[in-house]
Amino acid sequence: MEYQTIILGAGAAGMMCAAYSGGSTLVLDHACAPGEKIRISGGGRCNFTNLHAAPENFLSGNPHFCKSALARYTQWDFIDLVNRHGIAWHEKTLGQLFCDGSSKQIVALLVQELQQAGAELWLSTSVREVTKTADGFRVQVEREGTSRLLTCCNLVLASGGKSIPKMGATGLAYDIARQFGLGLSETRPALVPFTFPEGRFKPLAGVSLPTRLSNARASFDEALLFTHRGLSGPAVLQLSSYWHEGEAVSVNLIPDLPLYELLRAQRQQGGRKALTTELARHLPGRLVEALKLELSLDGNLADQSDARLETLCTALQNWQLTPSGTEGYRTAEVTLGGIDTDGLSSKTLQAKTVPGLYAIGEAVDVTGWLGGYNFQWAWSSGHAAGTAIADSRA
Secondary structure (H helix, E strand, O other): OEEEEEEEOOOHHHHHHHHHOOOOEEEEOOOOOOOHHHHHHHHHOOEEEEOOOOHHHEEOOOOOOOHHHHHHOOHHHHHHHHHHOOOOEEEOOOOEEEEOOOOHHHHHHHHHHHHHOOOEEEOOEEEEEEEEOOOOEEEEEEEOOEEEEEEEEEEEEOOOOOOOHHHOOOOHHHHHHHHOOOOEEEEEEEOOOEEOOOOOOHHHOOOEEEEEEEOOOOEEEEEEEEOOOEEEOHHHHHHHOOOOOOOOEEEEOOOOOOHHHHHHHHHHHOOOOEHHHHHOOOOOHHHHHHHOOOOOOOOEHHHOOHHHHHHHHHHHHOEEEOOOEEOHHHOOOEEEEEEOHHHEOOOOOEEOOOOOEEEOHHHEOOEEOOOOHHHHHHHHHHHHHHHHHHHHHO
């Protein structure tokens, strides 16, 4: 069977590309339903973009690569598409936009868009082999127990990265890119919780508080959550993309709290009160109890000199922790790294040395922050490749 374009992956980027690449387009996916990562995202409501999406919110070996696609299809363009489909949405925090209803509405939007564009969608289809031909590509697939041979002029790698393997994530895009001589940057889990030696934070599991998490490369002011395995929450997920094995991270437990002044004032009014009792007014009680021995939180307020209070507050502002690792691809929201952008056109996402081969979405070495940024890259890169394919046929 002959097609103009075959897209490997019925995720956010792949379906977006199909909606703009014109007719004679086939989207393939091994899953039994399209957009599975969309469906589970945002607690089932899909954080589909961010009002503040800009190139500085993305990591890549080439920080300029994402600029063209993001500029040509912005968050406002996708918001307009959502509005045209009558999907109600709201801003949660920090520019993050969610569906009022279900993430399935975004999946339905994309399926409807690609079908209206004349594209086909084959699910439960496995790619067995891809080869280059004089006119394009030959793709051997297995569908419904039958082997089928497909041909196309354009092949789009949109099968994502390695994150969440239980949903079927594989390195297919990387394997094909490598087959055709495209470079790959190192991949690792991103937007992922930190792990610590067993039992390190077990007494604190479930405790959450606003923090500032930092290392030498980045700093984020968001919530931190203690878990049985270690640390999670938005601040941790954000910093994980900037963290390297063996590094310590700095945790500011009182980023916006003038604790030194508050403790000095309370010492004057209620000096007989235990230091831990007063601290528990400003920090979670279980956290204060856990830090009692580590920070020598003994005695009453009246026993604490100004120097001692200052030392305590400094310690709370710079709690040094060294994760033993992360939870890995099992829970990572995205994959950092991927198909090297040096081998791709930033305008069209087409391979520079393999005409007709495109790579988009998470498969590419462009990774966004937590909060809808990675979906925006999927929309923008999918649109860039799709319109480039449609223009080449005009």
